Amino acid sequence: MISKKKKVSIYDIAQRLGVSASTVSRALQDHHSIGAEMKQLVRKTAEEMDYKPNRVALSLKLGKNNAIGVLVPHINRNFFSSVIEGIQQTAAEKGYDVLICQSNESYSRECQLLSALSQGKVDGVIASIAAGTQDVAHFNRLEQYGIPLVLFDRVSPEIPAAMKVVVNDYRGAYQVVEHLYNQGCRRIFHYAGPQHVSVWKHRLEGYCDAMKDLGLKTGRESIVYGEDMVREEGERLIREVMRMKRKPDAIFFTSDFVALGALVEMKKQGLSAPDDIAVVGFANEPFDEWITPSLTSVEQYSCRMGELVAKMLIDKIDGETPGDIVIEPQLIVRESSRKNKE
Amino acid sequence: MISKKKKVSIYDIAQRLGVSASTVSRALQDHHSIGAEMKQLVRKTAEEMDYKPNRVALSLKLGKNNAIGVLVPHINRNFFSSVIEGIQQTAAEKGYDVLICQSNESYSRECQLLSALSQGKVDGVIASIAAGTQDVAHFNRLEQYGIPLVLFDRVSPEIPAAMKVVVNDYRGAYQVVEHLYNQGCRRIFHYAGPQHVSVWKHRLEGYCDAMKDLGLKTGRESIVYGEDMVREEGERLIREVMRMKRKPDAIFFTSDFVALGALVEMKKQGLSAPDDIAVVGFANEPFDEWITPSLTSVEQYSCRMGELVAKMLIDKIDGETPGDIVIEPQLIVRESSRKNKE
């Protein structure tokens, strides 16, 4: 390997030109106190010498990194990678770098990562809380260090200083039940997620209220609590349902993946959706429209969510105090729940 | 908002303890020249004062960032987000931060981002070349600045200094053709991607060689060149195929998304896969096994790829010179091409 070229600094330029470093610095910043010819000359020389400003030095000096940290449960999940895409987009436009971390849904990992993010590399943090997290004190600590925090999707009321961007999960769930009701379903079950996670809690509330408002009963049997929200849980549920004397005529899953498992198992068991049991998911994963039957779900506008959340954080970094945002979700009706063919 | 607490530095600790900053620094690093009691005291005080080392200052001083830059065409694509997940995992284990950028397949954006990544924030770069890129000089420039580069998946032979991690696309494609041949297909078409992208070029080569070795003809008609490799192109292709006098009995798509479009359009046109036309994709996207018929594809071990690529870059940063890696892909046979029911 040939010589690793020494990086060129403003001092090198200054020396070559016989001026001081500050002149070079100012010229490069287009400072008004520098003459046009000088600016021209400096810029030309910088170009020639292939000068690149050192952003680390800049950060240290200015106390500003132009970087934001993003902490999510998983990168490789359509919802989160879409949000990240949105964050990236907006951040890049505003000149911010994006530092990515994943908690793997683990509380201890989340603590570690937040602590690392407090070590001065980022100007603010965007996060979505891990499923394994019950105590959120570590998030509040961030603000103590003066690092603005914006939460999205999985939020907590116990982090007062954080701004929030969420989907109206309550409304989304409510609409799902209404839709199922309109399709003629009356015995509607709900597969709920762990209740310490905000989104799953709100969806359950939406389900319960809608059922009540429509005069439908929700009993012990009609609400099932999931754990990891993976495909296998959906398959398991269907096997359980097969053993029930009074089967549901619809199941509203709080996750597309669990719903997918259910659809697969239903096929295996000779049950049809929507005719035997209507099925609805949540999150509108891309595969929803490709599977058979295609899966009714709730769109959360994840990419847009990322854009909003990034904009909100950057505004906060700039000293503004934007308000929380609630995104209205949209029910996407597909084959798995459409009984009235119109 | 209450007072933004001033960050505590080693000087604050030193002052409180009536010792010098260097003592504190050394104590914190467990330097041998510091007495056990002193170390103990410093650590306790640091804890009490909630001291967090400033990693920016560290970077500047040491000339080492413990950060790597990742530049991909799109974050929100299963293949890339899986690779990123793998990169993240390994990087985190080795104490590296991960900075994410996306080129959106655009050449000019890729140039900009690489230039930004040369500004001293990262110790090395991992990249996969944008589809819009023909000239790769900007990648070679990185090495001039002494920033190690590792390419994955979409690579180029014209970037000599970069290490590479790729899938054996040639073998993957070759195996697809063999498989289709064994299923009785003889008129096998290939939907190829833009040929300046390495992976698509190699897949085409594998296809051509396999066809030749098996004594099958490949004519002008049998190779179709795609552009953006999206669903719609698959649908379009099937409509074109409908107009042909001699239809293919199999189509090997170089992308699962295009294959998906084809399957959808085939259903609409009343064609069945694999009976009328066997269909194979590439990349083994998660939805492949959920759609009907399930889609035969080629697994690329993307998450593992991310781990390897991160390890390789970090080794390179540490001054080692690891060799290129070729991952052997695996053909996953599913309904869309399985004619002999065994």
Place this chain on the structure above:
DNA sequence: GTGAAAGCGCTAACAA
């Protein structure tokens, strides 16, 4: 075993 001082690359008072 501990302290003083230089310096990583840059900016921004303050001087001239």
Place this chain on the structure above:
DNA sequence: TTGTTAGCGCTTTCAC
């Protein structure tokens, strides 16, 4: 219009 200087927070030689 330009130069001098201090300092962002840290490590590390060199001295004691």
